[in-house]
Amino acid sequence: MPTQRSQFTVFSRLLHWTMAAMILSMLCIGAAMVASLANYHVLISIHRPLGISILVLVVVRLVNRLLNPPPSFPATMSRAERLAATASEFTMYSLMFILPLIGWGMLSAARYPIILTRSLHLPFILPHDVTLYAALRKMHTILAYLFFLTFVAHFVAILYHALIVRDGILKRMAPWSIRLKNTVVDQNSVNK
Amino acid sequence: MTTDFKLSAESEPPRLGKLSKLARFGLLGAALTVAAGTFAYFGGWFIRDDLTPARFVDGFEQVNGVHAGFRRNHAKGMGVFGFFDSNGNGVRLSQAVIFQPGRVQVIGRFSLGGGHPDVSDKPDAVRGLALQFSLPNGELWRTAMINFPVFPFRTPEAFYEQLIASKPDPNTGKHDPGKMEEFLASHPETVQALTVIKGQPSSSGFDNSTFHSSNAFRFINSAGDSIPVRWIMTPMQPFESANNASIPQDKNYLFNALIAQIHRQPLRWRLIIVIGQPGDPTNDATIPWPAEREQVVVGTLTLDRVESDDTSAATDLNFDPLVLPVGIAPSDDPLLSARSAVYSQSFTRRAGETKQPSAIRPSDVRKGE
Numbered sequence: 413m414p415t416q417r418s419q420f421t422v423f424s425r426l427l428h429w430t431m432a433a434m435i436l437s438m439l440c441i442g443a444a445m446v447a448s449l450a451n452y453h454v455l456i457s458i459h460r461p462l463g464i465s466i467l468v469l470v471v472v473r474l475v476n477r478l479l480n481p482p483p484s485f486p487a488t489m490s491r492a493e494r495l496a497a498t499a500s501e502f503t504m505y506s507l508m509f510i511l512p513l514i515g516w517g518m519l520s521a522a523r524y525p526i527i528l529t530r531s532l533h534l535p536f537i538l539p540h541d542v543t544l545y546a547a548l549r550k551m552h553t554i555l556a557y558l559f560f561l562t563f564v565a566h567f568v569a570i571l572y573h574a575l576i577v578r579d580g581i582l583k584r585m586a587p588w589s590i591r592l593k594n595t596v597v598d599q600n601s602v603n604k
Numbered sequence: 605m606t607t608d609f610k611l612s613a614e615s616e617p618p619r620l621g622k623l624s625k626l627a628r629f630g631l632l633g634a635a636l637t638v639a640a641g642t643f644a645y646f647g648g649w650f651i652r653d654d655l656t657p658a659r660f661v662d663g664f665e666q667v668n669g670v671h672a673g674f675r676r677n678h679a680k681g682m683g684v685f686g687f688f689d690s691n692g693n694g695v696r697l698s699q700a701v702i703f704q705p706g707r708v709q710v711i712g713r714f715s716l717g718g719g720h721p722d723v724s725d726k727p728d729a730v731r732g733l734a735l736q737f738s739l740p741n742g743e744l745w746r747t748a749m750i751n752f753p754v755f756p757f758r759t760p761e762a763f764y765e766q767l768i769a770s771k772p773d774p775n776t777g778k779h780d781p782g783k784m785e786e787f788l789a790s791h792p793e794t795v796q797a798l799t800v801i802k803g804q805p806s807s808s809g810f811d812n813s814t815f816h817s818s819n820a821f822r823f824i825n826s827a828g829d830s831i832p833v834r835w836i837m838t839p840m841q842p843f844e845s846a847n848n849a850s851i852p853q854d855k856n857y858l859f860n861a862l863i864a865q866i867h868r869q870p871l872r873w874r875l876i877i878v879i880g881q882p883g884d885p886t887n888d889a890t891i892p893w894p895a896e897r898e899q900v901v902v903g904t905l906t907l908d909r910v911e912s913d914d915t916s917a918a919t920d921l922n923f924d925p926l927v928l929p930v931g932i933a934p935s936d937d938p939l940l941s942a943r944s945a946v947y948s949q950s951f952t953r954r955a956g957e958t959k960q961p962s963a964i965r966p967s968d969v970r971k972g973e
Binding site for chain 1: 617620625628629631632635636639640642643646647648654655656657658660741742743744760917920921922924926927930934938940941942944945946948951952954955956
């Protein structure tokens with residue numbers, strides 16, 4: 413391969429930004445609904461199907477991630493930074509799976525119906541057990557905060573690279589395609 | 605191994621001046637603040653005295669104390685089981701599967717209002733009946749009704765104000781009548797509602813009580829027509845007036861009578877849908893609808909088995925009034941979303957606690973079987 417892709421594939425970028433919007437909305441809706449009397453019902457009516465949509469999309473995304481490995485890290489990233497970036501990616505993928513699953517599981521344990529449409533109801537995936545519900549409900553909140561903190565770390569790291577280091581890292585995930593002139597890549601740069 | 609690619613067109617960026625670097629860090633800080641601030645804003649962190657579900661339930665706990673494992677309101681209760689036979693008359697009103705002719709299984713709970721699980725039964729205590737209908741297509745319909753023809757409060761805030769006004773003085777153990785007068789003076793709608801409630805003769809027991817949906821809902825039929833409704837469960841057991849003069853010694857006399865009655869024969873109620881007309885308030889549960897509104901009997905509820913809260917599956921259900929099948933939707937009543945939110949908060953708190961035995965024990969329920 414003479415040149416290496418310097419951007420994520422179009423589909424990867426589409427998934428990234430769509431899910432970023434969904435997840436950030438989800439975190440804000442989650443925080444807002446537990447604090448609201450007047451909007452609780454409207455917000456929870458969005459929260460449940462949105463959570464299930466995220467669960468479906470993360471499956472697609474994981475498959476896509478395995479089929480299309482990301483472009484390699486820029487040279488400006490230290491070993492520690494690369495480790496941190498990989499760890500945060502792993503954490504976010506895990507949370508994208510675990511948070512909706514815990515949500516589904518806790519609703520099952522409490523026997524709250526999970527109605528998507530009239531003919532599409534999700535089955536209960538756990539037995540009716542309120543102690544289990546209480547534990548999962550607590551975990552749902554804790555992991556949601558963890559997700560927000562991981563997002564903040566990701567956001568700050570990207571901004572630091574974009575504003576201070578200026579290594580063009582944001583271009584890898586830019587929603588638009590960037591044609592880089594004379595992109596020369598060392599033969600060895602391809603992930604092996 | 606991976607080595608790194610370099611963009612030859614973009615060699616080392618020019619060094620940043622001190623001021624530029626500072627400005628860029630400032631921008632980074634500002635972006636971080638906006639992100640964290642947005643999240644905190646949605647979480648309500650900036651509005652400290654807003655009434656939230658947690659604060660509402662804190663209110664119940666301040667007034668009644670924390671009784672581990674019990675509902676924060678309607679703490680005293682007992683489970684029931686039975687079925688609902690739909691006669692098909694509701695099909696034209698709502699596409700909900702429950703209204704198609706046939707039988708669905710029901711689990712429910714009778715209760716007394718208030719947060720004390722060991723409160724003595726009294727004729728004038730609020731009586732509750734919560735039901736879950738299990739529809740054949742897997743949908744659930746939950747409704748939590750009380751024996752008041754109208755609800756005493758128009759908004760969740762009014763409910764909370766009254767709750768706090770009823771808080772007993774830590775020294776005397778009694779609530780301050782002055783605070784209640786103050787509340788009523790600023791809530792004429794509650795005064796009017798209480799007049800309507802007191803105007804309804806009180807019945808002798810759970811078996812001959814009429815239970816009301818309290819809030820308005822909307823029914824949507826298969827043609828898409830949406831109508832405002834309220835519903836009532838009217839007892840088929842004959843009315844008998846409550847004897848206010850001599851309250852029985854037995855502190856569980858209402859529940860014990862219910863147990864004995866159900867052991868004798870199943871108890872039955874008619875489910876009546878009251879159809880609102882334009883102008884009938886759907887966002888104000890304190891106002892009765894005119895008595896001449898069309899009423900449609902859509903079926904019969906039969907309750908034939910009782911079970912203690914200690915063992916009943918109903919104990920572990922949240923009778924959230926917004927667990928609705930397709931064909932029944934919330935109205936614009938502000939109490940509905942608030943009930944859903946507060947019930948959920950109460951449910952989550954008690955779910956994590958070890959429950960103490962209920963006032964009505966399994967041995968009480970077996971008596972006379």
